[in-house]
Structures are given as C-alpha cells and as structure tokens.
Amino acid sequence: MDTDVHGWGRGVPDDVAAPGSRRRTRADRDPAAQKKAVQKNGVQDPHPGAPVPGAHRDGPSPENPTPADTAPSEVPLTSWPDARRIAARAPARAVAKAAPVLRALDDALGHVLAEPLTALTDLPPFDTSAMDGWALAGPGPWRLTAGRTGRGILAGTGAVEPLSDGHAVQIATGARIPPGATAVLRTEYGADTGDGWLYAAKAPQPVGFGQDIRPRGQECRSGDQLLPAGTRVTPAVLGLAAAAGYDELATVRRPRVEVLVLGDELLHRGLPREGGIRDALGPMLGPWLRALGAEVSGTRRIADEADALYAAIDGSSADLVVTTGGTAAGPVDHVHPTLHRLGAELLVDGVEVRPGHPMLLARLAPERHLVGLPGNPLAAVSGLLTLAEPLLRTLTGRPAPERRPAPLAEAVSGHPHNTRLVPVTFRYDEARPLRFSGPAMLRGVAVADALAVIPPGGAGRGAEVEVLELPWSNGTGGTGDTSGTGGIGGIGDTGGPGGSGQHDDDDGIPTQEGHA
Ligand SMILES: Nc1nc2c(c(=O)[nH]1)N[C@H]1C(S)=C(S)[C@@H](COP(=O)(O)OP(=O)(O)OC[C@H]3O[C@@H](n4cnc5c(N)ncnc54)[C@H](O)[C@@H]3O)O[C@H]1N2
Ligand code: MOO
Numbered sequence: 001m002d003t004d005v006h007g008w009g010r011g012v013p014d015d016v017a018a019p020g021s022r023r024r025t026r027a028d029r030d031p032a033a034q035k036k037a038v039q040k041n042g043v044q045d046p047h048p049g050a051p052v053p054g055a056h057r058d059g060p061s062p063e064n065p066t067p068a069d070t071a072p073s074e075v076p077l078t079s080w081p082d083a084r085r086i087a088a089r090a091p092a093r094a095v096a097k098a099a100p101v102l103r104a105l106d107d108a109l110g111h112v113l114a115e116p117l118t119a120l121t122d123l124p125p126f127d128t129s130a131m132d133g134w135a136l137a138g139p140g141p142w143r144l145t146a147g148r149t150g151r152g153i154l155a156g157t158g159a160v161e162p163l164s165d166g167h168a169v170q171i172a173t174g175a176r177i178p179p180g181a182t183a184v185l186r187t188e189y190g191a192d193t194g195d196g197w198l199y200a201a202k203a204p205q206p207v208g209f210g211q212d213i214r215p216r217g218q219e220c221r222s223g224d225q226l227l228p229a230g231t232r233v234t235p236a237v238l239g240l241a242a243a244a245g246y247d248e249l250a251t252v253r254r255p256r257v258e259v260l261v262l263g264d265e266l267l268h269r270g271l272p273r274e275g276g277i278r279d280a281l282g283p284m285l286g287p288w289l290r291a292l293g294a295e296v297s298g299t300r301r302i303a304d305e306a307d308a309l310y311a312a313i314d315g316s317s318a319d320l321v322v323t324t325g326g327t328a329a330g331p332v333d334h335v336h337p338t339l340h341r342l343g344a345e346l347l348v349d350g351v352e353v354r355p356g357h358p359m360l361l362a363r364l365a366p367e368r369h370l371v372g373l374p375g376n377p378l379a380a381v382s383g384l385l386t387l388a389e390p391l392l393r394t395l396t397g398r399p400a401p402e403r404r405p406a407p408l409a410e411a412v413s414g415h416p417h418n419t420r421l422v423p424v425t426f427r428y429d430e431a432r433p434l435r436f437s438g439p440a441m442l443r444g445v446a447v448a449d450a451l452a453v454i455p456p457g458g459a460g461r462g463a464e465v466e467v468l469e470l471p472w473s474n475g476t477g478g479t480g481d482t483s484g485t486g487g488i489g490g491i492g493d494t495g496g497p498g499g500s501g502q503h504d505d506d507d508g509i510p511t512q513e514g515h516a
Contacts, residue, residue: 077350080386080453085362086347088390088400090369091255091319092099100250105242108233111251112293112396116454117227117237120245123219127177129153130212134168134190134198140207142168143199153178164190177213184212216442219243226233230399232293254295255395258318258472259285264332266302280322280377280442285384289322292389293396293470302331310341319395320367322388325375327358334370335360344370348387352418352456355439356382361391376439382421385451385468402410404433405464407453414458423448424467431467 078086100114129135135153136142145167146152152170154158161178163169171177171184177406191201200207220226226244231237233249241249259282266279279301302312304326313321325337337361339346347369348361356379360372367389373383393400400460409430414420423429431452436443445451450467459465 017354030262053484077352078348080351080353083153083348083351083353083359083361084118086388087175087371087387090347090361090363090391091395096472098371099264100251100254103251104246104248105238105246108249108251108295109235109243110327111233111249111254113227113229113231113233113237113395115242116225116229116251117231117244117246117249119220119222119224119226121222122217123243124214124216127173127216128214129173129175129177129185131186132173133171133184133186134211135163135178135184136168136183136207137163137180138165138182140168140185140198140200142166144192144196144198145169163282172438181213182209183207183456186212190370207508211329215290234399249306252294252397253289255319255392255431257289257294257320257322258296258297258316258391259299260309260312260316260321260323261299261301261306262309262323263284266301268301281375281380283379284442285322285324285373286409288384288471289388289392293398294320294392294448304334306334306341307339307340309334313338313342313364313370320363320388320391321368321370322373323370324380327360327372327374339372341372342349349385351383352384353382354420355379355403355420356421357418358385359387361387372487374439377442378423378437378445379439381442381445382451385421389468401469403468404451406467407464408452408459409434409461410456410472411461411463412452412459414454414456416454419456420454420458421451421468423450424452426473431465445470 015479025466027218049251065310073123099260102110103111112465134142134144143166145163146169149498152172153175154172155174156463157175160176160178163181165180167184169178178183185198185200185203185207187266189200189203189207193199218458225239233241242422261279265276266282267273268279269277272278282299283468289296297318300312302308309323309326313323323335327335339360340366344362344364346360346362348359351359353359355376356374358372358374359379359382360370364370364371371383371387371391373388390400406424406426407430408424409427409432412422412433413419423434423437425434425447426432426449431450434444434448450469450473453466453468455465455479
C-alpha cells in the first residue's frame with residue numbers, strides 16, 4: 001500500500017532525517033502539545049533515584065533543556081525497553097502497601113501468592129507404605145500377624161502396634177509403617193502359603209532395607225519453603241498447599257481495572273453499517289486483563305465527548321484505568337486534553353514501537369494509573385503488552401518472566417528506529433511471523449503464540465529475538481505442527497486479500513525473506 005499511515009517509512013522522512021534525536025513533531029497532531037510538554041517535564045520524579053528516560057525530569061541543562069529552550073512542540077518518545085521498565089516501576093509503592101488477601105483454597109486459583117508457601121508439616125508426615133503388601137521386620141520367611149483389626153494396617157488408622165523381628169503384617173498403600181518394620185513386600189512379590197508363613201517367593205530380587213517405605217519428610221520438612229512469593233496458584237499449587245497443611249492462602253490483592261472504550265463509530269451488535277464498525281476491543285480487553293491477573297470491574301463505552309471522558313476517569317476508583325482510542329490528533333481525540341485537565345502526570349507519552357506508538361501511561365494519583373491504548377486493534381494489543389502487562393505484573397507481585405529468545409523462521413523487516421512487535425506462532429522451535437498483522441488487524445494475533453520483538457533495523461532469518469508470550473500460549477516450540485491455524489504455512493497465505501502479496505498487510509512492511 002502506498003499510503004503511509006504510520007508517520008514513517010516512505011512518506012515521512014522526519015525520523016530518518018534526525019535519527020539521533022528520534023523526535024517527532026507533536027504539534028501537527030495536537031494543538032495542546034506545548035502545554036503537555038510543560039506538564040510532562042515539570043512533574044516530580046515519581047521514582048526518586050530511578051532514571052526516567054525521555055521524560056526530562058532532571059531540570060534544565062544543555063543536554064536536558066527546559067521546554068522553553070527547545071522547540072516547544074517536540075516531545076521525545078520513550079524507547080520500547082524504557083517504556084516497559086517505567087510501567088513496571090510505576091506502581092511499586094502501591095504493592096508494598098497492599099495487604100495480602102486470605103483466600104480459601106477453592107477460591108485461590110489463578111491468584112498470586114503474597115507470601116512464600118512454607119510447609120506446615122513434614123511430607124509424608126509419617127513413614128508410610130508405598131505399596132499394598134506386607135510390612136516386614138527383618139529377613140524372611142515371616143510369621144504373619146493379623147494386626148489389631150484383623151485386616152492388617154489400613155491407611156488412615158491411628159496408632160499401629162509394633163512389629164517384632166521375623167513377623168509380617170498386611171499393609172495398604174499410604175498406611176503408617178509399624179515401629180520395627182524394615183521393609184514392605186508388594187502383594188505380587190509375596191506368597192502366603194496358608195500355614196501362617198509369608199515367603200518373598202516372587203520378588204525379582206531380595207527385599208532391601210527400607211524398600212517401598214516412604215520415609216517421613218522425604219518430600220519436605222516442616223518449615224521448608226515449597227514455593228516463593230509471586231507464584232501463580234495453579235491446580236497443582238492448590239494440591240501441594242493442601243498436602244502441606246493449608247486451608248487458605250495469602251494472596252496478592254488483585255488490582256482493579258476499568259476499561260473505557262471510546263469511539264462513537266463503534267457498534268456492539270450485528271454487522272458493520274453506515275460507517276460504523278464493531279467494537280473489537282471491548283470484548284477482548286476484559287478477558288485479556290483478567291489473564292494478566294487483574295480484576296476487571298467493568299468495560300464502559302464512553303461517547304466521543306470530552307466531558308464524558310473526564311467524568312468517567314475522574315469518577316473511577318480503579319487502580320488502573322485502560323482507555324482505548326482517542327490518543328492521536330483527531331478532532332475527537334480527547335485523552336491528552338482530559339489527562340491535562342485532570343492534572344495527571346504523563347510517565348510515558350508515545351513509545352518507539354510499531355504498531356501502537358501513540359500509547360501512553362499516566363499517573364492519575366499516587367497509586368492510580370491510566371494506560372491509554374491506541375484505537376487500532378493491534379496497536380492496542382501492543383500497548384497492552386508494552387505498558388499494561390508490566391504494570392499489572394508489579395501490581396500482582398509476579399516476577400518478570402525469563403527472557404526467552406526464539407529464532408525467527410524468516411527474516412522480518414524493521415522500522416529504522418523503532419521496535420516492531422510482530423505476531424508469531426511457534427513451529428518446530430522457530431517463531432514464524434504471521435500474516436494479517438497490520439495495526440488495524442487481529443487476524444494474525446488471533447492465531448499467535450507470542451509477539452516477536454523485532455529490533456530497529458529488522459532481524460534476519462534465524463536471528464534470536466525476544467518473544468512476548470501470550471497468556472494462552474503453549475510455550476516456545478511446544479505446539480508442534482500448527483499448520484491450519486493461520487501460520488505462514490497454514491490458512492494465512494492461502495488466499496484472501498493480502499494473502500499472497502509481498503506486503504504483509506496495510507502496514508506496508510514487507511515480510512517476505514529478502515526484504516528485511
Ligand atoms: N495525524 C495523526 N494521525 C494519526 C496518528 C498520528 O500520529 N498522527 N497516529 C496513527 C496511529 S499510529 C494510530 S494507532 C491511531 C491511534 O488513534 P487513536 O488512539 O486516536 O484511536 P482512534 O482514532 O479513536 O481510532 C483509530 C482507529 O481504530 C479504530 N478503533 C478505535 N477503537 C476501536 C475498537 N474498540 N474496536 C475496533 N476498532 C477501533 C477506529 O475506528 C479507527 O479506525 O491514530 C493514527 N492517526
Ligand atoms: O502504528 Mo498505529 O500505532 O497505526 O497502529
């Protein structure tokens with residue numbers, strides 16, 4: 001496509017002309033740019049001691065001029081790695097203060113441990129039989145005893161009688177080992193001759209000391225740390241916690257998030273009509289934010305009207321307000337002016353990333369933030385993963401995920417100065433870029449496992465790039481054959497508009513090998 005809708009590439013040389021400064025002129029898209037610059041540069045450092053790149057918070061200097069010293073409409077974008085760092089650090093104080101929430105085990109799934117899970121008991125709590133068979137004392141053959149119940153020793157019985165040397169008693173898996181027992185003989189290895197004697201006639205080898213006994217504390221001792229704080233509660237964690245003696249778990253309070261969807265053109269039912277299109281973000285963001293650990297208090301549609309947006313943000317008590325649309329310079333793009341009116345502190349105002357560069361992060365109050373996602377749907381996903389994900393990670397007390405690079409299955413062209421986030425699917429341990437990944441498209445990301453982080457300038461085939469896994473991904477290389485799910489080798493390139501051309505989609509970025 002010839003049109004450059006992104007402010008870079010063929011049509012827009014300003015980035016290219018000033019690669020060192022990487023500034024863009026904001027005045028053409030925002031008449032309030034000068035005001036914003038003053039506000040952004042005049043705020044107090046939210047992280048004393050922490051550098052806040054691109055925000056010019058350190059007072060005037062030749063390298064770091066005041067807005068008055070520089071062209072007033074030029075505001076630097078934040079680099080993509082810095083934007084993620086700033087977002088991750090933004091709410092640190094809130095987390096430190098938040099008291100953990102005690103949740104019953106059956107209410108804790110998906111939450112995050114606020115404290116380490118420490119064993120409240122030894123596991124196993126007593127010496128226990130690993131098999132159904134006979135508990136033995138010393139070498140055989142053994143004189144059989146019936147035990148107190150006449151049925152041998154069952155699991156869950158209280159005190160057990162000691163076993164004297166040369167004797168055997170029937171025992172069930174999980175039952176307590178009687179004092180004096182030296183091993184367990186499995187049912188299938190023993191021969192009960194009916195005359196009161198037991199022989200290890202069918203055992204493949206002599207019965208060793210301690211055989212098929214699980215000693216007390218084999219898995220853990222009381223007081224051992226089983227899991228660190230920050231662990232997400234999975235079904236397996238629930239099982240372990242129960243085994244270790246817990247009835248309830250101390251969990252991190254889930255951050256409350258409210259989603260405000262802006263755009264009078266958005267329809268909520270039926271087919272697109274009369275210039276209107278379906279709201280793709282309302283249905284997507286709530287569940288996605290929940291998958292990132294948030295409690296979503298609601299998704300509201302707000303009219304393209306400044307006072308309505310002001311009232312919605314001002315009246316929200318959420319820890320994080322997420323807006324969609326209205327970040328650019330259109331006549332009804334009210335996000336920037338509204339943040340200004342609210343006296344909000346812009347921590348990030350534009351990021352060197354494609355798609356999604358108009359994304360923003362603001363502090364509304366000491367412990368309340370707003371992430372402004374661009375309206376183009378894939379740009380909104382980019383903003384979600386760049387700003388909301390790190391911020392929610394901190395608010396939910398989760399550690400940063402390990403950086404997992406994956407080799408690219410084919411070359412991906414890059415922006416000259418900006419990071420690109422490209423939907424990929426994992427196939428045979430490689431990350432395959434997906435088609436239909438233009439800023440306004442969701443068809444690629446709907447079948448993606450991750451977004452690959454393409455550094456400025458692009459990355460060649462086989463280059464190891466960072467990947468941001470989607471919450472529902474099976475993990476790098478773990479999915480095996482994904483053909484038919486829209487990968488390059490799947491339905492994505494078998495037809496349809498944009499399905500066979502050299503360009504990926506309307507973002508104008510060639511994705512075929514050799515064009516990077
Ligand atoms: N003069 C400029 N124009 C634009 C710039 C720019 O820098 N200067 N940036 C472009 C980029 S890049 C993006 S991304 C968008 C961001 O726009 P907004 O955040 O202001 O969003 P809108 O204008 O409201 O919408 C953009 C686009 O997305 C559609 N949209 C919005 N919400 C939804 C939704 N919930 N579901 C589906 N689609 C949605 C909307 O209809 C528009 O087509 O600005 C560019 N313009
Ligand atoms: O690049 Mo925008 O951020 O069209 O999507």
